[in-house]
Amino acid sequence: MQVLVVGAGIVGLAIARAAALKGHEVIVAEASEGIGTGTSSRNSEVIHGGIYYPTGSQRARHCTEGRRLLYAYCASHGIPHNKCGKLIVATKEAELRKIEQIQAQGVANGVEGLTLIGGNAARDLEPELTCIAAVHSPETGIIDSHALMLALQGELEDRGGAIAFFTPVERITRNASGWTVHFGGAEPGELLVDAVVNSAGHGAQQLARATEGYPAARVPRLVPAKGNYFGYAGKPAFSRLIYPAPVDGGLGVHVTLDLAGRMRFGPDVEWLGDRPYDYSVDPRRADSFYAAIRTYWPRLPDHSLVPDYAGIRPKLTGPGETAADFLIDRPADHGLPRLVHLFGIESPGLTSALSIADEVVRTIGTD
Secondary structure, three states: OEEEEEOOOHHHHHHHHHHHHOOOEEEEEOOOOOOOOOHHHOOOOEEOOOOOOOOOOHHHHHHHHHHHHHHHHHHHHOOOEEOOOEEEEEOOHHHHHHHHHHHHHHHHOOOOOOEEEEHHHHHHHOOOOOOOEEEEEOOOEEEOHHHHHHHHHHHHHHOOOEEEOOOOEEEEEEOOOOEEEEEOOOOOEEEEEOEEEEOOHHHHHHHHHOEOOOOHHHOOOOEEEEEEEEEEOOOOOOOOEEEEOOEOOEOOOEEEEOOOOOEEEEOOOEEOOOOOOOOOOOHHHHHHHHHHHOOOOOOOOOOOEEEEEEEEEEEOOOOOOOOOOOEEEOHHHHOOOOEEEEEOOOOOHHHHHHHHHHHHHHHHHHO
16 A cells, blocks of 8 residues: 655654555655654653543553553664653642642553652652652653654665655645645655555644545644743753643643753743744743742752753644644544544654554554
């Protein structure tokens, strides 16, 4: 079967690799010049445990299973990673109930090793930390996301698959045996394929609207949310990831580490509305970062945060709304054969990628 995957981010590459491993002929259409140039290269590179998400949701299921698959994949393919663990902290009584609920949610989701510990035990692990209690997640880690994408690309190409860069997909139409994919770019053209997977990230809604026969009412709204990160100029204070109790739209300004041990803080949540995408980090946002970080690390020095980078999440829900689940619209849902649209694949999309890929490939292979 000929499969066309739109988008060469982590999820698109994982789907393409999984399809190629099943013996399908696979082409990935990528509008930009390289792999992972969007959300996939602008995240915290965290391997999430699967703690926060409603039990039975797509996020909970794919994150937990995807994490296990991802650690195994890193080990078998030599991808740099570190299962460093994380602490979700309560700094005041009002947050204690919240992290207790988070731990219960994680246990219900099958996340291994979660323990609720007191402030003294948390400080034994991280002496610079100030909190009254914490949830310890030993299964959380960090990864070199670019190395992961290169490995996925390599396996795809080893199995005869290919990535067509500078190849924007403008519309998809039905034909007698499958789908005709219409390309733009410097060399516009058409390609007949048996199956199409729309993993275009921020462009997924636009492509879904340009898919012949796909009901417009099924296309969810896109609510872009920018997350800014600040780097830390000094010696790292923590060896684990430190997360505060969650906030509206995200998980709060937390401590993340890269594989060299460098600390960075973020992301915050900046709702973009109709504003154009802009990946610059406004230095003035540091003021709110200092205040948030000092709730759990009071010794954060003045003038120690420097603008680092920003990402933009393709969210499906806005301020004050319950966070939407991943939306994977399958043939059984919309009635069109061998067509899958993926919407709102944000955090924990990296962690979930291998699990999502397995499900999508099963879907297009059996409908």
